[in-house]
Amino acid sequence: MTVHRLHLGEPTLAQARRQLLAIAQELHARGWVANHDGNVTLRLPGEHLLATPTALSKRVLTAADLLVLAARDRVLQGGRKAFSELKLHRAVYAVRPDVRAVVHTHAPHATALAVAGIAVEPKMLAESVVSLGAVIPLLPYAFPQSVEQIGQLQAAAQTVDAVTLGNHGVLAWGDDLEQAFLRAELLEHLAAIQLRALQLGRVTTLPDADLARLLDARKKAGLGPEARKKG
Numbered sequence: 001m002t003v004h005r006l007h008l009g010e011p012t013l014a015q016a017r018r019q020l021l022a023i024a025q026e027l028h029a030r031g032w033v034a035n036h037d038g039n040v041t042l043r044l045p046g047e048h049l050l051a052t053p054t055a056l057s058k059r060v061l062t063a064a065d066l067l068v069l070a071a072r073d074r075v076l077q078g079g080r081k082a083f084s085e086l087k088l089h090r091a092v093y094a095v096r097p098d099v100r101a102v103v104h105t106h107a108p109h110a111t112a113l114a115v116a117g118i119a120v121e122p123k124m125l126a127e128s129v130v131s132l133g134a135v136i137p138l139l140p141y142a143f144p145q146s147v148e149q150i151g152q153l154q155a156a157a158q159t160v161d162a163v164t165l166g167n168h169g170v171l172a173w174g175d176d177l178e179q180a181f182l183r184a185e186l187l188e189h190l191a192a193i194q195l196r197a198l199q200l201g202r203v204t205t206l207p208d209a210d211l212a213r214l215l216d217a218r219k220k221a222g223l224g225p226e227a228r229k230k231g
Helices: 012-030 086-095 108-115 126-132 145-155 177-198 208-220
Strands: 038-043 050-052 067-069 075-077 103-104 160-164 171-172
Touching: 012 038, 012 050, 012 103, 012 177, 038 086, 038 177, 050 086, 086 103, 086 145, 086 171, 103 177, 108 160, 108 171, 108 177, 126 177, 126 208, 145 160, 160 177, 171 177
Parallel strands: none
Antiparallel strands: 038 050, 038 103, 050 067, 067 075, 103 171, 160 171
């Protein structure tokens, strides 16, 4: 596959490899993945994706290990195999033409809440409502990559930019790798705050009267599917 510009003003494929590698390694450094957990993808022109491979720790991942995948996840570049959770990434890309990158983690605080059946609450802080909206859905447990799980994810992805998956972890997406990572980062940060608040006895949320103003600020900033209206 020829190295080319992804879109006007965006990085070359070689630069994209370096960016994706840095983020994948950061997931391990932060303790958001263990063993072979977690994955990252970037949408390339057409149906192609740049992706982390399966069965390799993010700790030892190199740029040469990254895969370029065609439609149906056929490997065009890279000597390793694609990860099975690509179906989740493809599910998001299918319903969100504006999305360019997806990050999946097992970040401990957010995953702990998901295992306990508790959704992460963005309405604790004004900034998080602007960044992620008023709801971060917790999708009920479904067998991994099942039709049920894909259906739940695609329904949610049309209205939000991140979810937690029951008994699983975090999925976040965005315009580029950095935005997708930052959304996963904010989600985990909120989960840590929420767990501490629960230990203190309760979680309080912002007044309903303020939410409309914050969501309007979110839309004016061009954030969220409603503001994007792409594709």
